[in-house]
Amino acid sequence: QSALTQPPSASGSPGQSVTISCTGTSSDVGGYNYVSWYQQHPGKAPKLIIHEVNVRPSGVPDRFSGSKSGNTASLTVSGLQAEDEADYYCCSYAGSNNFVVFGGGTKVTVL
């Protein structure tokens, strides 16, 4: 059982938007502005697409955006493209003892 809760799947048609939620507690997501999101294609290493809740690393399209409200963080992919079909994982800092916790992952399908 993962520490952070994500829906197992999400889908949308090309050009549409999809939003993935990531629910934690006040000890992780709610307690720190250190939430990150990773995209993983089959057989590949994860790729960082959002860090510190809503910061996009260089090279990541602005179709990807992050936000947080209370104990829940969200990733929105706007203008869905075929190459966005992948697994997405949220991750949060959880203090000096637990340090990092992951969500269980969400499989995004582009219809």
Add this chain to the structure above:
Amino acid sequence: QVHLVQSAAEVKKPGASVTVSCKTSGYTFTSHGITWVRQAPGQGLEYMGWINPYNSNPKYAQKFQARVIMTTDTSTSTAHLELRSLRSDDTAVYFCARFLTLAAADYWGQGTLVTVSS
């Protein structure tokens, strides 16, 4: 460019130990923490711990505290993960990654498949 290159796949018997290496290049090794994450077949990402190459201080996830050792070699800019007392459920791809900020790893190794089987 920043690169993290991991050692080759391993096959081990239950009860044995395995060491996975992660050779880094393209940045100052002591300026970024290295984290280890594993992924069992068809499963999600699992955080194992991280190490600060500046002072070689590791911090392990509770689940792995008794069986894992993380080390760094600043002379070769390489990080190592040793996992002992292997079980079949340790079969996974093991990734090393460089911390950008807390909980954010911006560069990843290609992954090392460790198979535990009798």
